[in-house]
Amino acid sequence: MIYPLWACSPLNSHIKLQNWLLQMAVLPPLRTVSVLVVHLLLTSFCRGQFKLIGPTQPVVARVSDDIILPCHLEPAVDVGAKTLEWTRPDLKPRFVFVWRAGQDHVNVKNPSYEGRTSLLIGELKHGNISLKLSKVKTSDEGRYKCYIPEMKIDSTVELVVVAVSSPVISLSGIDQNSGRVVLQCNSTGWYPEPEVFWLDGEGNLLSAGPTETVRGPDDLYTVSSRVTVEKRHSNSFTCRVQQNHINQIRETQIHVPDSFFDQSNFFTILGLAVVLAFILALSILLSLLCVRRRKKNKTENSHSDETDQGQNNHSRGAKGEEQISAEERQTMMQESVQMQDPPVQSTSVSSAPVQSSCFSIKWPLVTRQRFKEEKQKLKEEQQELKEEQQKLKAEQQKLKAEQQRREKAENKIQIMEKELQKSKKEKQKLKKEQQTLKEELQKLKDEQQKLEKEQQKLKKEQQKSEKEQQKSEKEQQKSEKEQQKSEKEQQNFKEELKEKTREFQAEKEKDVVAEKE
Structure with missing residues (x-):
């Protein structure tokens, strides 16, 4: 007996097999028994054709995000009434989620996953047993296993947890001796541990100090690095934080004004x-x-020359007058004062030339009154000097x-620059957030498109299954009609046999009667 090749085909095999069995039901009893045996063998054999399909690449998730670990059964069969298990072999207890008798068994679940795991219940009828994991933690990273104990089939899904953040650059200090500026870069909330690099405006690496790394209680890393820079053409510097294993890079740029250098x-x-x-x-x-002193000395010299000429004329005109004795002249010389800065070289009666720091003049003999006048002038000049000193002090104070x-203005400028930098950073953060939102929206759109395509496929499959069901119903109706015909034929045949037997018996009776006669 030849059995159909589509008995173990992945799509609608149970419907086709049922129709074939209905067609074979009209056969004699021995054949129906053999068909039932073959059906049981085929169902046990076809169980080996089911597979759990998971992703070929690791699933990457960010900290505190909600993600789905995909796993579905092929061919698609309703698994809502079956026992489903999600486990992590490296945990004790190893159960992440257990679905049994249409319920979530929370008692056997690992406490770290309590309230954070669930199934897509509406998708169970399509063989989708994907696990939804909420509020992802760094400790969730690892290898997961989806398992159906009744079918003894499983699949593994690897989860990679990441966390990234943008770095922040600040001015740490200024080296006044060398005129260089010290910059500091901080970045918090990374997982796994990242690396820090400094770049100049042309993209060249800068030599920086060792990176300081701190791991917080939430298992997230905080990194910081310092670099000392000197004045360059563009004065722009970039702090780059990257993680090569997860292909994540974040960087921030700063422009240092020339005034800082x-x-x-x-x-x-x-x-x-x-x-x-x-x-x-x-x-x-x-x-x-x-x-001023030159002008004064010139006027005094001219005045002294006039007095000398008047005395000579007076001595020539009046010879009878008494001459001044040498002793009186000496006493007058003692009373006289020679107004000069350096010491007097000689004290003779005749006027001697004296060298000053600013000028050279001949100082005449003066009286006490003249000495007082000169002294008063010196006081006035000293007063003027004091006034000039006070003016200089006032200018110094100014x-x-x-x-x-x-x-103060420079401090205000620095504060304004810091505020501008903060505003620029906030703008950059907003731009990055907008970009991430756009990416997430795009991802959601792609997922919606995928879901729509899958829904269309499911609709098409449902339509096909409905058509096949309709065909099977028609075939079943045909088989029922044929069966009814065969039953009628059998009844007719039986009636004919009964009639023939009756006729045969009647003929026999007639023959017997004839023989007796």
């Missing part, structure tokens, strides 16, 4: 400027004093006040 020489330049301004002011004052104002 020139700030180390600012105080020395300012001090030199103050000293030069003070020296210049003193030189101007000394030159003014020298000019310079200090301007310096303080400039420092």
Whole structure:
């Protein structure tokens, strides 16, 4: 007897086999028994054709996300009434989720997965036993196994957990001796442990200090790195944090203004400027004093020449007048004062030339009144010098006040730059979040399209199965009609046999009667 080849085909085999058995039901009893035996053998053999299909690549999930570990049965059969198990062999207890008798058995589940695992119950009738895992943790990473004990088939799914975050760059300090700037990069919330690199504006690697790594109680890594940079063409520097195993890279760029590099020489330049301004002011004052003294000495020399000429004329015109004795002249010389900066070289009666720091003049003999006048002039000049010193002090105070104002302005500029950097970082974060949202939306759209395609496929399969069911029903109706015909034929045949037997018996009786007669 030849059996159909589609008995173990993956699609609608049970329907075709049922129709074939219905057709074979009209056969004699021995054949029906053999058909039933073959059916049982085929069902036991066809069980080996079912498979659990899982992903060929690891499933990557971010910390605190909700993900699905895919696993489905082929050919698709309703598994809602079967026992389904999701396990992790490296855990004790190893059960992540257990579905038995249409219920979730929470008692046997590992406590770390309590309230976080579930099945897509609406998909069980299509053979989909995928596991939904909520609020993924770093400890969830590992190899999972989906298993149907009744069919003794399983499949494995590997889960890789990742966590990434954008780095933040801050100004750590300024080296005033070398004029270089120290930058610090921090990034929190990474898994697995990442690497940190510094790049300049042209993409060249910079030599930085060792990376500091700290692992928190949530198993997430925090990394920080410092680098000392000097003034460059673009003054832009990039901190890159990357994880090669999960192909994740995050980077942040900062632009350091030239004022930060020139700030180390600012105080020395300012001090030199103050000293030069003070020296210049003193030189101007000394030159003014020298000019004043020259003018005064010229007027005094002209006045002394006139008095000398008047005395000579008076001595020539009045020879009878008494001459001044040498002793009186000496006493007058003692009372006289020679107004000069360096010491007097000689104290003779005649006026001697005296060298000053600014000029050279002849000092005449003066009276006490003249001495008082000169002394008063010196006091006035000293007063002027004091006033000039006070002016210089006031200018110095003004310079200090301007310096303080400039420092305040620079501090304000630094604060504004920091705020600008923060706003730029926030904008970058918003852009990245928008990009991630767009990517997630795109993923959702793709998943929706996939689901729609799968739904269309399922609809087509349902339509096919309905058509085949309709065909099988028609064939069943035909077989019923044929069976009814065969039954009628059998009844007719039986009736004919009965009639023939009756006729035969009647003929026999007639023959017997004839023989007796």
